[in-house]
Amino acid sequence: MDVGNVRAALARKGLSAAEAARRMRYDPAYLSRVLNGRQAPSPALQRSLAALLGLDEDDERAAYAMRHPTRLDRAAVDALAGALAAQRRADDVVGPVPLLPAAETHRTVLLGLLRDARGPERDALAEVVAEHCAFLGWLHVQMRSGRAVAVLHEGERIAREVGSGPLIAQSRNFLACHWRTRGDHRRAAEHFDAVTRTEGVHLTQRAANMARAAEQTAKAGDKAAARTLLRAAERLGERAANQDPPEAAYWLRGQAFQLLNQGIAHAALGDEIAARRHIAAGLAGIPAEHLAAPWISDYVSPARLRELSPG
Structure with a gap:
């Protein structure tokens, strides 16, 4: 069982660890130790979590890809993209607080996976990683965290490597939102304007x-x-x-x-x-x-x- 996947699934469903433990009739302290990597889960807990969170083949495929980056295939990239899409839509409902810890963990894992990945699907993976960095940056923007700037610049850099105008624009948009939350209207306007001038930006953006x-x-x-x-x-x-x-x-x-x-x-x-x-x-x-x-x-x-x- 991949703890990162479990944390992400909890976040997608808007469940705290305490609420998940209550529903499964487990000790909250035990589940907390598992989720924080301090204790290995029992087979029974793994089964209960899979049933509660609806963990499926895509979750396992994504976890396998993270453990074996040189065996990356399109199905694994699609699974990673699907997990990210679910987290982004969860943000529309539950907000950044329950999503942030898992998103930070995923950033570290995804960057390691991208570093070690080989083969024809690496660019597709890079797009997922760039989008994830933009999403993580957005969570920090909502939290009024200065960390947003570094994460969003990271997302833009990766998007540039694969020449994705929409993803470059996405990171720039969230960076503009960061300056807007700081009340720096001039700088926010400059960054929003920069999005409109990004090569390859989509008309809707x-x-x-x-x-x-x-x-x-x-x-x-x-x-x-x-x-x-x-x-x-x-x-x-x-x-x-x-x-x-x-x-x-x-x-x-x-x-x-x-x-x-x-x-x-x-x-x-x-x-x-x-x-x-x-x-x-x-x-x-x-x-x-x-x-x-x-x-x-x-x-x-x-x-x-x-x-x-x-x-």
């Missing part, structure tokens, strides 16, 4: 980040430049609405997220009526589970969310 650049430019005091950016972002957003985003930016599917970004840009410019219209339309298209996601308050304050949410 470009439109969303142009709107964020407009918002931060307005907050930095240059409202004329912000209005120019916002007009361009709205034109791009209309074109992007009919395109499927890269999987690494899955939340940009459709028009809802574009409208939210445009709405907060209008708000920063003082256009309250346009802001309310865009935000209300955006919220109407956001999946219900995302309305409770911790990150939604980055775009809409809790009070405004209650005011504008459909129903």
Whole structure:
């Protein structure tokens, strides 16, 4: 049993170690020692964890790849990508706190796997590792942790090695979000703008980040430049609405997220009526589970969310 996989699965399900122990009728202290690598799990505990968490063949394939990097195959890379996708979507529901320890552990393991990997699937693995670093960086951004900067630069470096414009853009976007959380509007605007100029950036990413650049430019005091950016972002957003985003930016599917970004840009410019219209339309298209996601308050304050949410 791979402890990292178990921790990730607990995080995906939003289960604490104490709650998992309660459901399996095990001593919480025993499970904690297992999860922290201080005690080997019994066969019975392994079976109970597998049943509770739904650990399957993909989890085992991913664990095998981590132990045997020179035998990396496409199925293993796909399993690793699937595990990452599940963690990213769990963040939409449970937020960064339960996910962060497992994500840090996975970063260390994945970087080691990438270092030792050989063969034709190495570039595909590098894309998974770059995306994981971006995801880990995003968790740190949400936690207001300065560690986000180094992790996101690491993700961008790996994405550059394989020439993935969307993944380079992803790391740059989260870095811009880091500066936004620090209240450094000028630097945030520069980084959002850098995303729009990234070679190979997807249209959906470009439109969303142009709107964020407009918002931060307005907050930095240059409202004329912000209005120019916002007009361009709205034109791009209309074109992007009919395109499927890269999987690494899955939340940009459709028009809802574009409208939210445009709405907060209008708000920063003082256009309250346009802001309310865009935000209300955006919220109407956001999946219900995302309305409770911790990150939604980055775009809409809790009070405004209650005011504008459909129903």
